[in-house]
Amino acid sequence: MISLTLPDGSIREVAEGTTGLQFAQSIGKRLAGDALAISLNGRTTDLNIPLTASSEIRILTFKDPEGRAVLRHSCGHVMAQAVMDLFPGAAPAAGDWADERYFYDFQVSRPFTAEDLQKIEQRMTEICQADVPFKRMELPADQALQALGSTRNLFKEEIIGDLAGQGQVISCYSQGDWVDLCLGAHVPSTGKIAAFKLLMTAGAYWHGDESNPQLQRIYLTAFPSRKELDEYLSQIEEAKKRDHRKLGQELDLFTISSDVGSGLVLWMPKGAALRFELETFLRGKLVEYGYQTVYTPHIGKLDLYRTSGHFPYYKDSQFPPIHMNEHGAEAEDSEEGYLLKPMNCPHHIKIYEATPKSYRDLPYRLAEFGTVYRYEQSGELSGMTRVRGFTQDDAHLFVTPDQLEEELQRTVDLVLFILRSLDFKDYRIRFGKRDPQSEKFGGSAGLWDRAESNIRNVLRGMNMDFSEEAGEAAFYGPKIDFVVRDCLNREWQLGTVQVDYVLPERFDLKYIGSDGSPHRPIMIHRAPFGSLERFVGILIEHFAGAFPAWLAPVQVRILPVVDEVLPYAEKVYAACRAHGFRTELDSRAEKIGYKIRAAETEKVPFMLVVGRREAESGSVSLRKRTQGDLGTLPLEETIGKLRGELARPAE
RNA sequence: GCCGGGAUAGCUCAGUCGGUAGAGCAACGGUUUCGUAAACCGUGGGUCCGGGGUUCGAAUCCCCGUCUCGGCUCCA
Numbered sequence: 001m002i003s004l005t006l007p008d009g010s011i012r013e014v015a016e017g018t019t020g021l022q023f024a025q026s027i028g029k030r031l032a033g034d035a036l037a038i039s040l041n042g043r044t045t046d047l048n049i050p051l052t053a054s055s056e057i058r059i060l061t062f063k064d065p066e067g068r069a070v071l072r073h074s075c076g077h078v079m080a081q082a083v084m085d086l087f088p089g090a091a092p093a094a095g096d097w098a099d100e101r102y103f104y105d106f107q108v109s110r111p112f113t114a115e116d117l118q119k120i121e122q123r124m125t126e127i128c129q130a131d132v133p134f135k136r137m138e139l140p141a142d143q144a145l146q147a148l149g150s151t152r153n154l155f156k157e158e159i160i161g162d163l164a165g166q167g168q169v170i171s172c173y174s175q176g177d178w179v180d181l182c183l184g185a186h187v188p189s190t191g192k193i194a195a196f197k198l199l200m201t202a203g204a205y206w207h208g209d210e211s212n213p214q215l216q217r218i219y220l221t222a223f224p225s226r227k228e229l230d231e232y233l234s235q236i237e238e239a240k241k242r243d244h245r246k247l248g249q250e251l252d253l254f255t256i257s258s259d260v261g262s263g264l265v266l267w268m269p270k271g272a273a274l275r276f277e278l279e280t281f282l283r284g285k286l287v288e289y290g291y292q293t294v295y296t297p298h299i300g301k302l303d304l305y306r307t308s309g310h311f312p313y314y315k316d317s318q319f320p321p322i323h324m325n326e327h328g329a330e331a332e333d334s335e336e337g338y339l340l341k342p343m344n345c346p347h348h349i350k351i352y353e354a355t356p357k358s359y360r361d362l363p364y365r366l367a368e369f370g371t372v373y374r375y376e377q378s379g380e381l382s383g384m385t386r387v388r389g390f391t392q393d394d395a396h397l398f399v400t401p402d403q404l405e406e407e408l409q410r411t412v413d414l415v416l417f418i419l420r421s422l423d424f425k426d427y428r429i430r431f432g433k434r435d436p437q438s439e440k441f442g443g444s445a446g447l448w449d450r451a452e453s454n455i456r457n458v459l460r461g462m463n464m465d466f467s468e469e470a471g472e473a474a475f476y477g478p479k480i481d482f483v484v485r486d487c488l489n490r491e492w493q494l495g496t497v498q499v500d501y502v503l504p505e506r507f508d509l510k511y512i513g514s515d516g517s518p519h520r521p522i523m524i525h526r527a528p529f530g531s532l533e534r535f536v537g538i539l540i541e542h543f544a545g546a547f548p549a550w551l552a553p554v555q556v557r558i559l560p561v562v563d564e565v566l567p568y569a570e571k572v573y574a575a576c577r578a579h580g581f582r583t584e585l586d587s588r589a590e591k592i593g594y595k596i597r598a599a600e601t602e603k604v605p606f607m608l609v610v611g612r613r614e615a616e617s618g619s620v621s622l623r624k625r626t627q628g629d630l631g632t633l634p635l636e637e638t639i640g641k642l643r644g645e646l647a648r649p650a651e
Numbered sequence: 652g653c654c655g656g657g658a659u660a661g662c663u664c665a666g667u668c669g670g671u672a673g674a675g676c677a678a679c680g681g682u683u684u685c686g687u688a689a690a691c692c693g694u695g696g697g698u699c700c701g702g703g704g705u706u707c708g709a710a711u712c713c714c715c716g717u718c719u720c721g722g723c724u725c726c727a
Contacts, residue, residue, distance in 0.1 A: 103722095111655055202722030203654025210724050214654055217722070245720095249662080258700095258718050314727060316652090343727055377652050377725060378718095386726080474727055493726085525727090562684045589684075597688035611686055621687075629687055 004057045014051070021047040021188065024059045034061040034224070036192060037070040037185045044070060046136055046185045062224045072102035074134060074187045075124075075196045075222035080104050081178040082123035083218075084150065086116075091153035092180065093206060093215050099489060100232065102222070105204050105215040107155070112216055117198045120218075124196065131191030132175045136184060144170040147179050155206065156181050195229035196222035242487040244540035245383040251545050251602065253536075253553070254384060263381040263388030265533050270553035273582055274539075275532055277551050279369060281648050282393055282418070282528065289414055291367040291395055296347035298371060299338045307506055308346045309442055311339060313475050318342055319375050319388075344370035345500075345525060348396040349507050352521075357511040359400055362521060363407050367395035369532070384537030385492050391532045397524040398509070404522050408458045408497065411526040415482055415495040418528040421649045422539065423548075427494070429464055430481040431455055432472030442475050443502035451499040452478045474525075476502035482530075487541045494535055498525040546625070549605040550648050556583040557604045559595045561611030568615035572608055572635060579639055581646055600625055606642060 001013045004023065014023055020038035024031050024047070038045050039058040044066045051057075060067035076095045083090050083106055095104035112120075139147055141164035148156055159181060163170050173182045175190055187193070199219040206212035223229040240246075248254045253271030260266060267275060286293065302321050305311035311318070323337040324330055331337055341347065348366045357364065371391045380386050399407050419427060434441040434448045441448070455478050459466050466480070473479055479498035483491050500523040503509075510518040529535040539547070549555055556576050560569040566587055576583040584604075586595045592609065599607050607623040613632070614620050620638050622630045633641070 114656085200721060201655065204723045205653080208724075210653075214723075216654075219722080262718070308727095310727060317726075345727090372727090374727080379652065379654095379723080380725065381719090476727080488721090498727090559687085561686055564684075589682095591683095591685055591690060592687060593685090594689055595687090600688055607687080609687060613686085623687060 002051060003054045004051070005055070007058050016052055017050040019048050019050055020045065020057070020059070023051070023057070027059070031059055031061070035059050036061055036067040036187050039064075039066060044185045046134070047188050048133075049136070062228075068100075069097050069102075070185055070187060071193060071224070072097055072100075072220065072222045073185075074190070075193045075220055076102040076104045077134070077173065077175060077180055077182070077186070078124050078127050078190055078193060078196075079120060079198070079218060079220055080106075080151075080180060081127060081175065082120045084178070085123055086119055088150075091155060092151060093153075093155040094159065100221050101199060101219045103204075103217050103219045105206070105217045107153075107213070108216050111203070112201045112218060117201070117218070121196075121198055127175070128190045128193045128196075130176075131189050133189040134186040135174045136186070137172045137174065138169050139172060140164075141170055144172055144181065147172050147174075148181060149177075149179055151178070151180050192224075193222050194224050195226040196220055197229060197233065239487040239489075242541045242544045243383075244385070244486075244537040247540050247545040248383065248537075251540075251553070253540065256383075261388065262378065263376060263386070265384055265387055265389070271536065273553040274547065274551055275536055277648075278529065278532065278536070279393070281421070284648075285414060285417070286367050286395075289365070289410060290363070291365040294348065294351055294366050294368050296341075296344065296351070296368060296370065298341055298373075300341050300346060302335070302337050302339050304346045304350075305339050305342070308343070308349075308503060309475060309506060310342050310346070313440070313442075314342060314374070317375050317377070319373055340373040341370075342372050342374050344368055344372065344392065344394045345396055345503060345523070346507075348394075349503065349509065349523075352396075352398050352509060353507070357398070357521070359511055359513050359519075362398055362400050362511060363403050364398040364521075365395060366397075367393075370394045384533040384540075385486065387531075387533050390534065392527045393529045393532065394525070394527050397526070398504075398511075398521040399524065400511070400513075400519070401522060404499070404524070405454055405458050405461075407524055408454060408499065409462060411497045411524060412458065412462060412464075412480060415497065415526070415528040417651065418495065419482065421651070422542070424484065424542065427482050427484045429459070429466040430472060430483050430493075431459060431466045431468045432474070432479045432481055433468055433470050434473045434478065435471035438471060440475055441473060443477075443505065447501040447505075448473075448478065451501055454499050455480060474498050474500075476500045477525075479525075484538055484542075486538060492534060492538060494530040494538065495528045496526065496530055499523075500525060546603045547605075549646050552582070552603070552605050554582055554584050554602070554604045555646050556581045556606045556608060556642065557595075557599045558583065558585045559592060559599065559607055559609045560585075560587060561592045561609065563589065565610055565612060565615040569610050572610055572620055575635060575639060576608075576642070579643060581642060596623065606645070608638065 002016050003011050003013050005011050024035040035047055037047055037060045039060055040055045062068055080092045087108055089109055091107040093105040093107060141160050144160055145152055160170055171183060172179050173186055199221060202217045203214045204217040205214050252268050254268055255266045302311060319340045321337045321339050323334055325336055351366055369391050373389045376386060376388055397407055433452055477498050477500040479496050481493045482495035483493050485491055504520050504523055509521050511521050513519045558569050558573045560566055569585060573583055573585040605625050609621040609623055619632050619634050621632045622638055624630055
């Protein structure tokens with residue numbers, strides 16, 4: 001007998017050799033039916049494997065993230081079989097899952113078409129209906145290669161070679177006579193896959209490396225029932241309605257014109273009002289946190305960016321330099337010239353250097369809404385979230401070593417305050433570290449170790465959840481990134497805080513310490529919004545265009561019921577503007593219902609309906625978006641009420 | 652940058668087999684003066700993304716380019 005410990009702590013004795021499925025059946029018929037796999041001591045395992053030792057066990061169903069992954073993974077194998085049935089020349093490479101989706105990459109003579117996908121789905125349905133069992137085999141490398149049969153190809157050989165080299169057991173799974181190399185786990189049989197859909201195709205590089213051949217990827221998802229699949233698909237459709245590119249156009253927030261250039265955002269009056277409000281909000285905080293505001297130009301000499309390292313490191317993703325000499329003529333020396341600034345730090349460093357600094361001057365905090373230009377790859381551009389010109393709410397803090405961690409904490413506090421004020425709860429914190437294997441990172445290993453431990457100390461001290469990710473650092477230092485997802489579930493970095501020992505060294509920055517001798521300051525780069533463009537793009541999606549009243553481009557709209565009251569409506573309009581409310585007057589000869597509908601769809605938070613009654617009594621009928629009529633109030637009282645409703649958040 | 656999809660009125664989209672380009676909404680004009688989510692009638696509006704080709708004839712077929720969308724890769 002062996003004993004199995006369930007998640008609730010209860011322990012059950014079963015005969016050695018009992019399978020996970022039999023155990024699930026002993027608990028309940030329903031559970032056994034829903035079971036997709038088991039988790040044994042935290043490892044996901046097939047249901048039909050005999051249990052040989054006492055363990056902690058969880059029966060995995062679709063409710064468990066691991067269970068979902070198993071179902072979709074198994075569906076991926078069914079897809080691979082279907083692809084090979086229909087395209088005998090196809091070479092399956094590898095698959096994996098990401099979020100709700102599973103993908104499998106194939107090398108094929110031509111990319112898959114929409115019609116191909118339909119045929120593949122049809123073949124998959126046949127395989128699932130046949131309810132073919134998945135069987136696991138563990139084999140030595142040479143036998144595994146044999147076992148693969150028609151699935152064998154250069155990709156599989158490479159993977160088996162790597163696994164064998166690491167001395168790992170090689171496992172394969174078969175469904176019927178089709179075999180694939182696979183770690184597992186899988187559902188017991190293809191019949192468990194009740195509902196699936198091939199979502200999209202894409203080109204993808206082998207091992208994710210651009211220098212490798214490009215394969216054709218198919219994404220799919222699977223659910224235990226048709227109903228759940230349909231719900232998922234309609235959720236995606238629903239989410240697309242929040243897309244900032246769509247809402248940005250509908251609400252007249254921004255536009256991008258190919259005549260100006262790809263990735264160059266034109267802020268329309270309403271988008272600009274929103275941005276201005278965000279900037280004003282942050283400016284208030286900057287004073288409180290001891291920042292000094294500066295302004296710097298949009299270009300700088302090439303040599304400046306050679307010193308900082310930006311030019312050599314990011315040569316391929318910058319607008320080409322403006323080659324000209326001091327006389328305004330085209331430079332003969334192609335090394336001479338100016339660059340559109342890709343970062344604000346070098347300019348701020350020059351402000352730091354402009355006057356001698358002592359330890360009494362530090363922390364020295366310089367802030368600027370600085371617009372930078374980067375020539376992003378054409379395939380990367382996306383609305384406001386990935387652009388070629390954007391404004392960072394940037395700041396650089398020059399600090400002494402003993403000030404560093406406290407200042408870091410204050411910058412993180414500021415970012416958290418901003419996110420909280422805008423009701424962002426769904427973000428993750430990424431601690432981006434250097435990848436020691438990569439040459440992309442400047443400075444000595446010792447400096448990096450110090451910077452990384454500074455960040456770790458601060459994040460731990462603040463009790464934050466974060467994930468450490470190698471290779472995600474900036475070239476000059478490690479960073480804390482605040483990462484959110486857009487309506488299509490793509491991740492974007494918003495706020496960032498970076499520790500930098502490298503640029504102070506490259507620029508030979510100094511301050512005079514209390515000992516009278518020169519010391520090297522440390523820099524913190526930080527931007528709570530990150531890029532105003534990206535932040536506003538995400539903000540549009542976050543609020544689905546219905547911004548909190550203090551941010552709304554139009555906060556109040558006056559809706560006269562009949563033409564006769566237009567003079568009174570004008571008076572109300574003027575009173576609202578006099579109090580700084582962003583107000584519009586809808587004087588069209590339309591019925592009141594029409595005007596209300598327009599204001600509602602344009603997401604105006606407050607509507608002031610004025611008719612004869614209001615004009616006579618000097619009042620307004622207040623309507624709040626989505627809530628409806630709030631009743632009639634004297635004009636003065638309404639304005640007082642709106643002042644409160646439209647105030648910026650404070651803390 | 653790479654792979655694939657797309658581009659028709661301000662917006663959303665239809666356009667059959669290659670035969671003179673359409674709808675709804677919006678805009679504009681008129682009528683209506685109306686009380687909390689769409690009054691009625693009328694009018695204007697097109698480089699069918701750009702260039703080339705095939706054809707008696709191209710929005711439609713072919714080629715090149717641009718922009719855009721979904722992925723991949725990249726992201727200071």
